[in-house]
Amino acid sequence: MDKLIELKDIQVRSNGKTILSIEHAIIPNQQIVACIGPNGAGKTTLLKLLSGLIKPDCGTITYLNGHEKTALVLHHTPMVRASCKTNLSMVKDVDSRITDADVDAVLAEIELSDHADRPATQLSAGERQKLCIGRAILQKPALVLLDEPTANLDPNSSAQVERLIQELKNRGAEVLFSSHQLAQVKRVAQYVIFMDEGEIKEIGPVDAFFSNPQTLAAQHYLNHELAIS
Numbered sequence: 001m002d003k004l005i006e007l008k009d010i011q012v013r014s015n016g017k018t019i020l021s022i023e024h025a026i027i028p029n030q031q032i033v034a035c036i037g038p039n040g041a042g043k044t045t046l047l048k049l050l051s052g053l054i055k056p057d058c059g060t061i062t063y064l065n066g067h068e069k070t071a072l073v074l075h076h077t078p079m080v081r082a083s084c085k086t087n088l089s090m091v092k093d094v095d096s097r098i099t100d101a102d103v104d105a106v107l108a109e110i111e112l113s114d115h116a117d118r119p120a121t122q123l124s125a126g127e128r129q130k131l132c133i134g135r136a137i138l139q140k141p142a143l144v145l146l147d148e149p150t151a152n153l154d155p156n157s158s159a160q161v162e163r164l165i166q167e168l169k170n171r172g173a174e175v176l177f178s179s180h181q182l183a184q185v186k187r188v189a190q191y192v193i194f195m196d197e198g199e200i201k202e203i204g205p206v207d208a209f210f211s212n213p214q215t216l217a218a219q220h221y222l223n224h225e226l227a228i229s
């Protein structure tokens with residue numbers, strides 16, 4: 001399997017506590033990867049690390065050529081007090097090749113053309129999330145990292161966001177998202193990273209992980225999550 005990112009001897013510390021510790025992990029190319037695990041497992045920290053938003057205290061991250069161009073989609077991204085279109089157009093500041101026509105095409109793609117002139121601060125959670133993914137689509141990053149992209153969204157909005165995740169992949173981006181929804185992970189991802197207590201406990205194809213988890217931590221997590229879903 002082709003390598004997208006390799007992590008070696010990574011430690012991330014905060015307030016004297018190690019919150020992420022990865023001895024060695026390879027994240028594969030050409031797969032939609034889901035990062036799962038209990039609250040506080042370190043999923044968001046891993047996404048922030050891979051996006052470059054935070055730096056490790058030690059260790060190395062090696063990206064396949066060019067794949068360090070990332071976009072991070074967090075789930076409470078604030079909007080500026082301007083229209084949806086203006087909020088989307090702001091990515092032109094970082095890439096002058098993006099045109100108004102590109103922005104209009106993405107507004108249509110994320111099904112927000114009818115909301116183009118509405119204040120973005122009035123958007124619903126689902127509409128906001130689509131706008132944030134629209135920004136990622138416009139930036140054409142090599143790797144898109146999405147932190148719980150459908151948290152608090154209704155089934156219809158979740159389905160739209162899942163379609164956009166697939167669309168990012170179809171357009172050639174690598175995609176890694178965190179999720180607490182196991183059914184969604186099975187639907188959307190081909191590869192899974194299972195985290196617990198700041199460590200990657202398992203990493204491998206989705207089918208193998210769900211049918212035959214290797215660690216007690218993963219077995220416990222799956223039993224618990226499946227019992228309440």
Ligand SMILES: Nc1ncnc2c1ncn2[C@@H]1O[C@H](COP(=O)(O)OP(=O)(O)OP(=O)(O)O)[C@@H](O)[C@H]1O
Nearest residue numbers: 014015019037038039040041042043044045046178
């Ligand atoms: N800036 C910070 N300072 C101190 N501790 C932090 C900081 N950010 C995260 N942590 C701690 O690191 C651990 C991992 O947090 P993280 O947000 O990465 O987990 P998560 O798996 O994304 O959790 P959740 O599913 O609840 O979103 C937690 O114990 C958290 O309290």
